[in-house]
Amino acid sequence: MRTLLASILLLLTAPLCAQVIAIRAGTIIDPVHGSGAKDQVILVENGKIKSIGAGLAIPAGAQVLDLSHEWVTPGLIDAHTHMTLTEIKDAPFESYYLNQSSTLRGLHGLHNVMQALQAGFTALRDVGNSAEWAMSDVRRAIDSGWFAGPTIIDSGKIIAPFGGQSLGIPPRQGPIWQFEYIDADSPAEIRKAVRTNIYYGAGVIKLVADNSAYHYSVDEIRAAVDEAHRAGLPVAVHCYTVDAADNAIEAGVDSIEHGFELTDAQLKRMKEKGIFLVGTDFPQAHLEIVGTSGGLLPEPAVLAPIIIDRLKRAHRIGVRMAFGSDTTIDMPGRTRADLMLDYLAVWRAAGIPPADILRAMTVDAAELLRINKDRGSIAVGLSADLVATPGNPLDDIENLRRIDFVMKDGKIVRRP
Ligand SMILES: [Zn+2]
Numbered sequence: 535m536r537t538l539l540a541s542i543l544l545l546l547t548a549p550l551c552a553q554v555i556a557i558r559a560g561t562i563i564d565p566v567h568g569s570g571a572k573d574q575v576i577l578v579e580n581g582k583i584k585s586i587g588a589g590l591a592i593p594a595g596a597q598v599l600d601l602s603h604e605w606v607t608p609g610l611i612d613a614h615t616h617m618t619l620t621e622i623k624d625a626p627f628e629s630y631y632l633n634q635s636s637t638l639r640g641l642h643g644l645h646n647v648m649q650a651l652q653a654g655f656t657a658l659r660d661v662g663n664s665a666e667w668a669m670s671d672v673r674r675a676i677d678s679g680w681f682a683g684p685t686i687i688d689s690g691k692i693i694a695p696f697g698g699q700s701l702g703i704p705p706r707q708g709p710i711w712q713f714e715y716i717d718a719d720s721p722a723e724i725r726k727a728v729r730t731n732i733y734y735g736a737g738v739i740k741l742v743a744d745n746s747a748y749h750y751s752v753d754e755i756r757a758a759v760d761e762a763h764r765a766g767l768p769v770a771v772h773c774y775t776v777d778a779a780d781n782a783i784e785a786g787v788d789s790i791e792h793g794f795e796l797t798d799a800q801l802k803r804m805k806e807k808g809i810f811l812v813g814t815d816f817p818q819a820h821l822e823i824v825g826t827s828g829g830l831l832p833e834p835a836v837l838a839p840i841i842i843d844r845l846k847r848a849h850r851i852g853v854r855m856a857f858g859s860d861t862t863i864d865m866p867g868r869t870r871a872d873l874m875l876d877y878l879a880v881w882r883a884a885g886i887p888p889a890d891i892l893r894a895m896t897v898d899a900a901e902l903l904r905i906n907k908d909r910g911s912i913a914v915g916l917s918a919d920l921v922a923t924p925g926n927p928l929d930d931i932e933n934l935r936r937i938d939f940v941m942k943d944g945k946i947v948r949r950p
Contacts, residue, residue, distance in 0.1 A: 552580045554596040555918075555944065559606040561926070562586070562912055565896050568889030568928060570605065578918040581944035585914055599949065601922045601939060607892060608912050609656025609684075609919035609942065610934065611899035612874055614770075614791055614812045614858025617650075617672070618643035619663040621862045623823055628700055631665075631713045640668035646870040647672060647683050652948055653871030654937035656919035657685040657910075659903050661740045661770055661791065662692035663862070665714050670735050682945060685919075687903050689740035689770070690731035691716045693724060693758065699745045701829075715742075721757035728761040738903070741771045741787075744778035745830060755785035768904060770812065774830060776800070783809060789902055791858065794831075794840055801851045810902045811853045814860035815841050815880040820873070823863045845884035856899040857881075857891070878931050888931040895934075918944040 555578040561570040575590040576583060592598060618639040622629045634642075647658060660669045669688040676683035691714055692698065698715030709717065718727040728739050739762040743750045755771065762769045768788035773779040776795050783790070783803050789810040790796070796804075796811070804811060816824070821834035831837055848855060859874040881891045900910020908917050920941040925933035940947040 554579045554584070554593050555599060555946075556590075556592040556596040557599045557606070557920070557941075558602045559604065559922070560602045561605045563605055563607040563892065563926075563928060564912075565607065565889055565893040566911075568887070570926070570928065573602070574606075576606070576912070576918075576920070578941070578944045581917055583912065583914055583916050583918050586912065599939075599946070601950075604922035604924055604939065604950070605926050605928075605933070606912070606920055606922045606939075607927060608896040608900075608910055609921050609940070610654045610895045610937075611657045611659070611857065611903065611910065612650070612655055612859050612895075613659045613789070613810075613856040613899045613902055614814050614860050615650075615658050615660045615874075616663045616860065616862050617646040617658065617660055617870070618665060618668045619862045620864050621824060623863075624825075627827075628703070628710060631710055634665075636665040636668045639665040640671050643669055643672045644675065644681065644683070647676075647686065648681065649869040650871045650874065651682075651684045651940060651942060653869065653875070654921040654923075654934065654940055655684055655871060655874070656921070656940070656942050657687070657900070657903065657905060659738055659770075659858075659899075660686060660688040661738065662689045663714055664688065664690075667691065667734050673735065682942065682947060684942065685905065685909065687737035687905070688735075689738045690734050690736040691727075692740050692742055692772075693718050693727040693731070694742040695719055695746050695748050695750065697746055699742055701746070721754055724754055724757045725761045728758055728765075732762075732765050732767065737767060739767055739769045740791075741769065741782075743771050743773050743782055744775045745772070749775070749778045750781060752781045752784045755782055755787060759786050766904070768902065783807065789856065792860075794837065794844055796844055796848070798847055798851065801848050801853050805851055805853045808854065810898075811848050811855050812858035812902070813841070813845055813848065813855065814858045815845050815877055815884075816860070817876045817880050820861070820863060820876065823865075842880060842884050845881065845886065849884065849886050849890065854898060854902075855890075855894045856902045857895040872935075875935050878934065882931065888928050891931050892927055892934075918942075922950075924950075
């Protein structure tokens with residue numbers, strides 16, 4: 535009888551005693567200092583990093599993971615994704631409004647974020663083009679524990695001047711862009727649009743400042759910044775042109791997205807004000823598929839070197855940067871994550887050192903996403919979002935393509 539009672543008690547108490555996972559790490563990479571600490575042990579308990587050190591005692595009963603021949607880094611972050619969107623080559627931007635429901639878009643987004651997690655992206659900032667808040671539902675599904683996915687910060691609908699990013703839709707068709715944009719054309723309308731997205735759970739506010747003949751003014755962008763910051767959210771602004779970027783910088787946004795034409799003077803002001811550049815630095819092969827975005831962008835062969843030059847200048851000036859891919863295409867035989875990692879080649883072409891690239895993909899991106907108190911670094915007390923690769927990313931950043939171990943919130947997603 536006593537044995538039975540003891541067994542029942544053991545069963546009842548077992549879930550309360552969380553198992554410790556001990557990771558034997560060959561090298562832990564510190565992207566901030568571009569250094570590595572060799573032969574470390576990381577103890578993980580209840581999803582958090584409990585302790586780190588060389589020669590730490592491994593508690594009895596701990597699950598031991600041998601990564602002693604691997605390089606361990608914080609989980610990767612992409613600060614500019616559109617996981618529910620796939621552009622259709624040579625078709626109008628709006629084609630997928632007609633062909634794909636919000637449900638299908640959401641399921642496609644879920645498929646893409648799961649692939650991204652497998653590849654080592656443990657957090658994503660998804661900045662709109664997600665139908666009727668489909669990405670917000672992907673986030674809810676993951677937060678509910680139905681799927682073991684990455685941390686998702688999503689923007690809800692993109693806020694833009696009348697017309698969203700659609701040009702020349704005939705009046706007869708109606709405002710079909712409202713499927714995934716909120717028209718907002720004054721500070722008051724922008725405040726309402728920001729509140730609408732906050733209501734639906736947005737973790738970032740996304741504005742498109744200049745996809746039409748009428749650009750957002752400083753006052754309009756300032757209204758978004760004021761309203762978003764009051765709720766603790768950052769503001770990300772899509773800017774292709776110099777004028778729009780001037781207004782966004784003046785209004786004190788948190789990040790400029792794209793910013794292909796940013797001048798040195800603008801980059802210096804961004805540095806002074808602590809505004810991040812999320813450069814979405816497209817490889818030319820991707821631009822060939824996206825095209826000129828309805829005439830808004832130069833030809834791929836012209837734009838690709840402009841992007842490399844701007845990335846080089848931004849790094850030289852010392853602007854804070856977060857890695858953002860803006861991948862919206864599919865390619866046969868390749869995952870969305872493979873395509874996101876294609877952007878590494880552009881950063882290499884701009885001569886950015888591997889440690890700085892890794893920093894833009896981890897600790898700095900976490901700061902922009904406002905999750906840095908919990909993620910983006912390997913430190914005691916933070917969530918255990920870790921990846922490992924059999925090659926040193928500080929020697930060759932392309933080793934991030936070889937990630938073979940992924941841990942998300944202390945749970946093993948993938949192991950060698
Ligand atoms: Zn984008």
